[in-house]
Amino acid sequence: MSRLVAIDRPAGPGFVEELRRIWDAGDAAFPVDQRLPRPARDAVVAAMRVGDEVDEGDALVVATSGSTGAPRGVVLTHEAVAASADATSARLGVRDDDHWLACLPLSHVGGLSVVTRSLRTGTRLTVLERFDPEDATRSGATLVSLVATALRRIDPASFRVIVLGGSRPPTDQPPNAVTTYGMTETGSGVVYDGVPLDGVEVEITEPADGAVDGEIRLRGPMLLRCYRDGTVPTTPDGWFPTGDLGRFLPDGRLHVTGRRGDLIVSGGENVWPEAVEAALGDHPLVDDVMVRGVDDPEWGQVAEAVVVPRGRAPTLVELRTHVKRSHPAHLAPRRLVIARSLPRTALGKLRRHDDDRSA
Structure with a gap:
């Protein structure tokens, strides 16, 4: 056997x-x-x-x-x-x-x-x-x-x-x-x-x-x-x-x-975290980034950027401006969390729904 x-x-x-x-x-x-x-x-x-x-x-x-x-x-x-x-x-x-x-x-x-x-x-x-x-x-x-x-x-x-x-x-x-x-x-x-x-x-x-x-x-x-x-x-x-x-x-x-469950629907607009992460990854003050949806009373959901900074921490305005240079405004994150590290699996996949932010 x-x-x-x-x-x-x-x-x-x-x-x-x-x-x-x-x-x-x-x-x-x-x-x-x-x-x-x-x-x-x-x-x-x-x-x-x-x-x-x-x-x-x-x-x-x-x-x-x-x-x-x-x-x-x-x-x-x-x-x-x-x-x-x-x-x-x-x-x-x-x-x-x-x-x-x-x-x-x-x-x-x-x-x-x-x-x-x-x-x-x-x-x-x-x-x-x-x-x-x-x-x-x-x-x-x-x-x-x-x-x-x-x-x-x-x-x-x-x-x-x-x-x-x-x-x-x-x-x-x-x-x-x-x-x-x-x-x-x-x-x-x-x-x-x-x-x-x-x-x-x-x-x-x-x-x-x-x-x-x-x-x-x-x-x-x-x-x-x-x-x-x-x-x-x-x-x-x-x-x-x-x-x-x-x-x-x-x-x-x-x-x-992206994953079906990762899609953010904000004010009726679809926001894919990967697209926003790719845009934010080019910002000189961003060392690592994760984007996920959080509940919002006005928009239903909004995109929250969890950022590990490179040097000083960027502001939400700076990040939104950066994203809007190459994407529609509805893709720009509406919330910002500064963190020391991001929750990932052993192979580097982001744990978007992990509550342990290490902020």
Whole structure:
């Protein structure tokens, strides 16, 4: 009988060896987030039913990032892991002399997929216990998966290709970086620079109420089999509703507008946080920013900017003026919070609905 086995150890060669042993025994692996305190680790291990039976062919159970609520266990089969590795490697043009660097948390699919990709293709692999700019550069790796915050701390020219995911890409994205769209349920990124990987289908549902964007749905061989509780989120014909809204651009590329639940409706106007964040990110006094909707008696909702300043704190008037130079006035934030840091998941995704602001 195959069962789910926890890998509760730091990232490194030992993690990779343990994953191999688990797979060789016919079991599935659940990587435990090493940053969690022991009570939280015990709780997530129990929630994922470590030690219990898994279906034949199951390879991994990976916790979702939790950006929209409590994490769920995503069940990925060996076939799905192989399909993801093959399609990704083909798109990136991975060569025999390439060298992957895994420096993101292995408890999340963005970091773990680097390891599984290397195992599938036989590509050389270096695994760091945690991201360190100097260690990353000294690794000699040619391929790396990063999030935007890590990208800002390294010399992009150190790598042949940088796979960038987790959160919105920087406005000054280097030419050797590839922006990905995907999630735990898709086993890693499945759309690269707006173009689906081979074997991946993308469709957008009919927009509701005259809106421009519909829900993005994905289908392909790398999708999850089910959640650990047995729930199957795909439709009978294999489509996975992502909960993200988007549209196809004139050149056929996919444009992801944002999470359905993140949309701010202010005075009847739609305000997408990502668009406002991108505009505010160019302000010289803004080091980091998050935009979210808050209730307002006059407007229904208004956009609130939570800003980590660079130097002195900007004023709301300065930020509104900056946004209105390139966007309609209704996109300019109406409230401002100055914070020391922003709530993010391990892969850099903003927790817009997290009440812990660290202000």
